[in-house]
Amino acid sequence: MTQPGLSDRHDVELAALAAASDRRAFGELVRRHSSTVRALLRRMGAQPSLADDIAQDAFILAYERCTEFRGEGTFAAWVKRIAARLYLKRREKEARYVSEDSAEDQVSSVDPLGRFDLDAALQTLSEAERLCVSLGHGAGMTHPEIAAALNLPLGTVKSHVKRGLDKLRQILNPGAGETGRDSHVG
Structure with a gap:
């Protein structure tokens, strides 16, 4: 008898499988939530390539810490918090090298x-x-x-x-x- 496909499983179940080293389950979580994580980072001010890099780092960190996800909130919110914190750390680290433009573009x-x-x-x-x-x-x-x-x-x-x-x-x-x-x- 075959198991239900990964796409049919709830995020909490996939996270539990990922915590037990199931990379395919975590891959499904990445597939489901990577675009929303990248969108959040872009809205925070990250350029698209930086948003992609930080999102990737956030998912790597989430995989390493998957045992910490308890399902008390959504997996998407949990990984977005990780990504937001990584972006803020990156911003802080690079702040000394970046000068802000005085004139802002009106969009x-x-x-x-x-x-x-x-x-x-x-x-x-x-x-x-x-x-x-x-x-x-x-x-x-x-x-x-x-x-x-x-x-x-x-x-x-x-x-x-x-x-x-x-x-x-x-x-x-x-x-x-x-x-x-x-x-x-x-």
Whole structure:
């Protein structure tokens, strides 16, 4: 009698198999979640090639630590947190070599058909706002976790998240602020 295919199994079951050194099971997890991990890293500000590299490193680390995944949250959220932390460490390590441009490029976040582009809208935020919003809403981190990861006071993180979300609301739904309506972004 044959076992169900790996694609039919739940992430928690695949993670348990991977913890027992089943590389095919972990490969299925990578197949399922690699694009969302790379997308989070790009939204945090990583260039595509760097996002690919960090995503790969995150999955390698996740495989090595698969026994630590308890299934209390989703596997996707767990591996996104690993990737986000790796990106922040890389940013911190390279910060001394990178100088920021004073002029930021304005990116259109609405296409001709009126659809919005969240990635373009995120690029209009300050780096701190983009990181805080991406970590909170993309990686599922709490405000205290973001504060610890970025080494910022909790109040500062909350301010960055609030300002970032307010700016995104204005960019993605410009009429909402004028009429008093509020839309949910995230």
